[in-house]
Amino acid sequence: MLTEAAFDACVARIRSGDKSGLRDIYDAYLDYIYRIIYGVLGRKEDAEDVTSEFFIRFWQRADQYQSGGGHKGFLATMARNMAIDHLRKHRREVLESFGASENEDGPVYEPAAEDDTEAEVIEEIGVKEAISRLDPKEQLIINLKVLSEMTFAEISKQLNIPMGTVTWRYREAIKKLRRYGYYERA
Amino acid sequence: MKELEKEYQNAISLELPYLWDRIEAGVDEYEAEKKATQKETQNETQNETRRELRSELQNELPNGLQKETTKSSVYLAEPAPLPDTKNTISKESAADGRGQKEKILYLIRRYAATAAGILVLIVGIGALGLSRKSQSTAPSESTSYEASDAAMSESATASDEAVEMADEYEADEDTADEMEDFQYAAPSEGEEAAPFKQPATSNAAASASAASESTASAASESTAESAMEEEDMAAEDRGKKEVDALLGEDIRAGVLSITPVGSLADIRDMGTNEADQIEEILRNEAGIHSPGEYGLIEEDPESSELPYGVTQETEYVRVWLRDASDEKAYIMTLVRDGDQKMSLLNVVKADAPSEAVYEAALQKEK
Numbered sequence: 432m433l434t435e436a437a438f439d440a441c442v443a444r445i446r447s448g449d450k451s452g453l454r455d456i457y458d459a460y461l462d463y464i465y466r467i468i469y470g471v472l473g474r475k476e477d478a479e480d481v482t483s484e485f486f487i488r489f490w491q492r493a494d495q496y497q498s499g500g501g502h503k504g505f506l507a508t509m510a511r512n513m514a515i516d517h518l519r520k521h522r523r524e525v526l527e528s529f530g531a532s533e534n535e536d537g538p539v540y541e542p543a544a545e546d547d548t549e550a551e552v553i554e555e556i557g558v559k560e561a562i563s564r565l566d567p568k569e570q571l572i573i574n575l576k577v578l579s580e581m582t583f584a585e586i587s588k589q590l591n592i593p594m595g596t597v598t599w600r601y602r603e604a605i606k607k608l609r610r611y612g613y614y615e616r617a
Numbered sequence: 618m619k620e621l622e623k624e625y626q627n628a629i630s631l632e633l634p635y636l637w638d639r640i641e642a643g644v645d646e647y648e649a650e651k652k653a654t655q656k657e658t659q660n661e662t663q664n665e666t667r668r669e670l671r672s673e674l675q676n677e678l679p680n681g682l683q684k685e686t687t688k689s690s691v692y693l694a695e696p697a698p699l700p701d702t703k704n705t706i707s708k709e710s711a712a713d714g715r716g717q718k719e720k721i722l723y724l725i726r727r728y729a730a731t732a733a734g735i736l737v738l739i740v741g742i743g744a745l746g747l748s749r750k751s752q753s754t755a756p757s758e759s760t761s762y763e764a765s766d767a768a769m770s771e772s773a774t775a776s777d778e779a780v781e782m783a784d785e786y787e788a789d790e791d792t793a794d795e796m797e798d799f800q801y802a803a804p805s806e807g808e809e810a811a812p813f814k815q816p817a818t819s820n821a822a823a824s825a826s827a828a829s830e831s832t833a834s835a836a837s838e839s840t841a842e843s844a845m846e847e848e849d850m851a852a853e854d855r856g857k858k859e860v861d862a863l864l865g866e867d868i869r870a871g872v873l874s875i876t877p878v879g880s881l882a883d884i885r886d887m888g889t890n891e892a893d894q895i896e897e898i899l900r901n902e903a904g905i906h907s908p909g910e911y912g913l914i915e916e917d918p919e920s921s922e923l924p925y926g927v928t929q930e931t932e933y934v935r936v937w938l939r940d941a942s943d944e945k946a947y948i949m950t951l952v953r954d955g956d957q958k959m960s961l962l963n964v965v966k967a968d969a970p971s972e973a974v975y976e977a978a979l980q981k982e983k
Contacts, residue, residue, distance in 0.1 A: 450644060457637060466629050475632065483636050487643035495850050558624040577622050578629060605621070613621040 470578025
């Protein structure tokens with residue numbers, strides 16, 4: 432990660448047409464930006480497309496960046512917005528699948544196991560495989576929370592569902608992931 | 618047990634693609650398009666400038682022509698300078714006299730003997746001829762006068778021609794005026810008019826207006842473009858400010874839904890209209906008419922970042938809320954009776970959300 436001063440220096444180089452400024456930002460934040468975008472889109476190809484577009488757009492709009500507001504938050508917000516726009520344009524059904532069931536009939540509570548086996552590890556598998564075994568809606572909420580670092584309020588707003596539903600699905604997902612040996616950081 | 622966040626983020630990082638070549642190509646393409654657009658704009662500006670100059674020249678040209686023609690007609694109307702006739706005549710007559718004398722002397726020399734009488738006659742005739750010549754200078758003078766007359770007639774012809782030309786020009790002017798009248802009439806019938814004298818002006822005006830329009834459209838386009846970019850940035854700023862406001866403060870959700878999070882038994886006990894019930898209680902019993910933010914309090918908030926939830930005692934429901942009117946936080950404890958209708962047990966003030974949670978814990982212990 433870059434300090435604010437280093438980031439501002441990179442932006443100054445970009446404004447003067449020096450691609451090395453963008454390269455330095457790319458090297459420092461590709462992981463962070465890609466993860467945020469992947470968290471929203473959930474697909475590698477889409478994430479690559481939007482991540483590339485992110486850096487190109489940053490180059491185009493470097494003149495409009497104002498330092499002093501926290502560059503990391505700025506980058507994260509820009510990345511999330513671009514990813515959500517992409518989702519809205521190309522995979523609207525993902526967002527609409529949340530709205531249809533949650534808003535019309537109220538929250539749907541899936542019954543969880545009543546015993547304590549959910550707290551015990553029953554199988555140790557890779558984290559991506561564990562997450563793939565979740566319900567698609569739970570997967571998206573986990574991705575948005577863990578990878579894209581969105582708050583519950585932001586997730587609720589973007590998916591247009593009550594926040595209680597977001598938190599409920601998140602906690603259910605966490606319980607299931609515990610079975611595979613993953614716990615949520617306190 | 619592995620930490621979910623760390624493991625998941627690392628797993629994604631391991632699959633990080635190399636995108637720099639693609640990004641650099643996109644940047645190069647953008648820069649090339651930008652330069653091409655700038656060049657086009659520059660060329661358009663130059664073309665506009667050339668068109669304006671051309672139209673200005675065309676505007677000046679009719680007047681220029683008129684001036685030149687007037688000058689030449691004035692020149693042609695002036696009579697050609699007449700030659701000096703007297704000098705011309707005397708010189709010519711002197712030349713003719715010398716020739717005849719020589720002829721006579723030659724004849725005398727040749728026919729001296731028999732030509733005495735003839736000589737006398739000839740001399741007499743010659744004398745007569747000389748006298749005639751000296752008397753009248755008409756033949757030679759008429760020649761010079763003819764020359765001057767010819768010159769005068771030529772000059773007269775030229776001046777006539779010049780007058781004709783001026784007349785023609787005036788006719789053209791009249792025609793132009795007629796055309797002007799005709800074409801000035803045109804605007805009433807149609808849209809475009811190009812008067813003879815003022816086509817350049819109208820063209821200049823049209824080109825100026827087109828230039829101003831293109832400039833305005835370019836300006837408006839650029840203004841619109843910059844406005845859109847500003848809007849995007851403002852939206853990003855707003856989003857950023859929202860993010861900043863919400864970061865780390867999930868408790869300040871402002872969400873009216875209070876779907877509980879907790880054990881399954883609690884969830885089944887809660888009705889679907891709990892939000893309406895709680896709001897009604899807030900208004901009628903707690904006197905809180907504008908609950909800006911509220912949510913259920915989880916019994917053990919330290920185990921989760923969520924401050925929402927229900928206590929483990931299912932008959933009690935504790936709600937944290939902030940009254941929008943006085944910005945104070947409260948903890949409201951509700952109790953549910955057998956028919957799942959809640960009633961207010963108590964309301965406790967708290968100065969901060971963290972204190973509200975603390976107060977909830979104290980309430981529970983009591």
